[in-house]
Amino acid sequence: xxxxxxxxxxxxxxxxxxxxxxxxxxxxxxxxxxxxxxxxxxxxxxxxxxxxxxxxxxxxxxxxxxxxxxxxxxxxxxxxxxxxxxxxxxxxxxxxxxxxxxxxxxxxxxxxxxxxxxxxxxxxxxxxxxxxxxxxxxxxxxxxxxxxxxxxxxxxxxxxxxxxxxxxxxxxxxxxxxxxxxxxxxxxxxxxxxxxxxxxxxxxxxxxxxxxxxxxxxxxxxxxxxxxxxxxxxxxxxxxxxxxxxxxxxxxxxxxxxxxxxxxxxxxxxxxxxxxxxx
Numbered sequence: 001x002x003x004x005x006x007x008x009x010x011x012x013x014x015x016x017x018x019x020x021x022x023x024x025x026x027x028x029x030x031x032x033x034x035x036x037x038x039x040x041x042x043x044x045x046x047x048x049x050x051x052x053x054x055x056x057x058x059x060x061x062x063x064x065x066x067x068x069x070x071x072x073x074x075x076x077x078x079x080x081x082x083x084x085x086x087x088x089x090x091x092x093x094x095x096x097x098x099x100x101x102x103x104x105x106x107x108x109x110x111x112x113x114x115x116x117x118x119x120x121x122x123x124x125x126x127x128x129x130x131x132x133x134x135x136x137x138x139x140x141x142x143x144x145x146x147x148x149x150x151x152x153x154x155x156x157x158x159x160x161x162x163x164x165x166x167x168x169x170x171x172x173x174x175x176x177x178x179x180x181x182x183x184x185x186x187x188x189x190x191x192x193x194x195x196x197x198x199x200x201x202x203x204x205x206x207x208x209x210x211x212x213x214x215x216x217x218x219x220x221x222x223x224x225x226x227x228x229x230x231x232x233x234x235x236x237x238x239x240x241x242x243x244x245x246x247x248x249x250x251x252x253x254x255x256x257x258x259x260x261x262x263x264x265x266x267x268x269x270x271x272x273x274x275x276x277x278x279x
Contacts, residue, residue, distance in 0.1 A: 044276045047167055049083040049115045051075075052103040056122030058090045060139040061182050066216050067121035070174060070227040074119050077234040081273045083117065092137040096152050104164050113167030115242070115271050118157055121224060124175030130155060131173070134180045141181035158204070168201040168271045170242065174214060174224045175207065201269050205230075205246050206262040214259055226261055229253050238274040243267060 055071025057064050068089050075087040084106070088099045107116050123134035127144045132151035134141065140150045154173065161169040207214035207226035218228030230249050237245045243265055250261040271277040 048110045051083045051085045051117040053119045055089045069222045070121035082275045093135040107164035114165045115168045116165045117170045119172045121174040123180030170203045172205045204264040209260045209262045
């Protein structure tokens with residue numbers, strides 16, 4: 001009997017019996033090595049598209065006729081391309097801050113890497129290389145020193161978007177109009193300045209070159225020059241890479257007008273208007 005028991009135990013060990021509650025690990029399939037010289041094909045994947053569009057026209061000092069047209073038509077164009085768009089117009093300082101906070105939450109709540117766009121049309125100014133977007137209650141701004149308290153720092157928007165969204169972030173500023181506040185004729189450093197480019201995928205599009213001002217009257221008389229050509233490009237951009245669209249707009253505006261747009265880009269991935277990105 002003892003010999004039979006020893007034989008039975010040995011048979012169990014040899015057969016590799018295991019606890020039936022423990023799953024046997026599956027055998028890993030060996031992957032085929034790539035063919036020598038073969039380049040891996042990039043793959044497109046879908047992303048959400050989120051935008052905040054602001055147009056300020058009804059300034060207490062130096063009102064502008066066209067930013068509300070810019071913003072309205074930009075919002076409609078982005079909606080046609082699949083963006084979830086929030087449109088805001090004629091905002092004071094508090095209204096701009098609230099709209100930007102809401103935009104931040106929308107970017108945070110997107111479950112995947114997003115394509116985020118912040119668009120602004122209106123007055124803008126710079127102080128010591130920092131760009132400020134001017135709200136409509138600009139009667140409180142008498143000098144460059146007042147901009148920090150009564151305007152919105154564009155760098156803060158860029159940094160917020162980078163933290164809230166790991167995908168592609170786009171900032172478009174048609175915001176270099178002349179004389180944005182009382183006293184600016186004497187103290188203003190014209191136009192906007194270069195901005196630090198965030199790591200990741202970032203596109204920052206200025207209506208004109210650093211230190212220059214942009215025209216509020218495009219060929220149709222109802223849009224700023226830069227936005228006029230950007231809207232035209234967006235009509236046929238559904239399957240075009242975003243960075244390519246902005247590069248083409250820069251070149252067209254430069255060729256057709258005396259205005260020279262400025263473009264800063266740092267790309268980790270490439271995305272199309274229409275909700276697709278490429279790995």
